Amino acid sequence: MAADNPTADKTMIYMHAVMSEWERDQISKRTKDALAAAKARGVKLGTTGPANLKRNIVQRQKAADAFAAKLAGMIAGFRARGLSQRAMVNELSTIGIRTPKGGEWRLGQLCRLLKRIAAPMTRAPAGTAAPPPRVANPGAAPGKRSLQTRLPAPLIIK
Structure with missing residues (x-):
């Protein structure tokens, strides 16, 4: 008996299993094809950063x-x-x-x-910039360790 289809018999459950297996194979094939296409474009697979x-x-x-x-x-x-x-x-x-x-x-x-x-002029080249410094939030409730990112001062144009 299946929870989502209480009237399903043994044959119906078998057919669902067969269709699920076919769908799994199709997903696998599409994934392998996409990885092969990426590799052909020169993407280094398995590397990050x-x-x-x-x-x-x-x-x-x-x-x-x-x-x-x-x-x-x-x-x-x-x-x-x-x-x-x-x-x-x-x-x-x-x-x-x-x-x-x-x-x-x-x-x-x-x-x-x-x-x-x-x-705009202070940005380091891509991939080399360090994250902005984190400082404790002085307005946080006692005992809370809330952090906020320090933002630059507002731009004032005269």
Whole structure:
């Protein structure tokens, strides 16, 4: 007896097992074909780290820098108006400006954009940058070990 089909008999259970085995074989074949195609493209299989992904990282960083440069003037205007970060997120959505992937803005995305705009010249080459220093959050409740990332000072344009 099968829990999802109490009326199934021995033959039905056998057929489900056969179809599951066939599906497993198809998945295996597709995976092996995809790995063979990746190997033919020159991807080093079984290795990880920046050396294998560097080309993609550099390309993505350049695209992010270009996107941040396009929005730098608008963000400066938001700051001149004294908008909070949440208000900036709402304003970007209201205006109709989408994220690089075409989605709605979220606060974390805006924070990364602000960080990228504030320090475009201080970025180390791809794969060599150390993570930003972590500092204890002074506003955390006693006994809590909350950490926050130290962000650069806001950009003030006069």
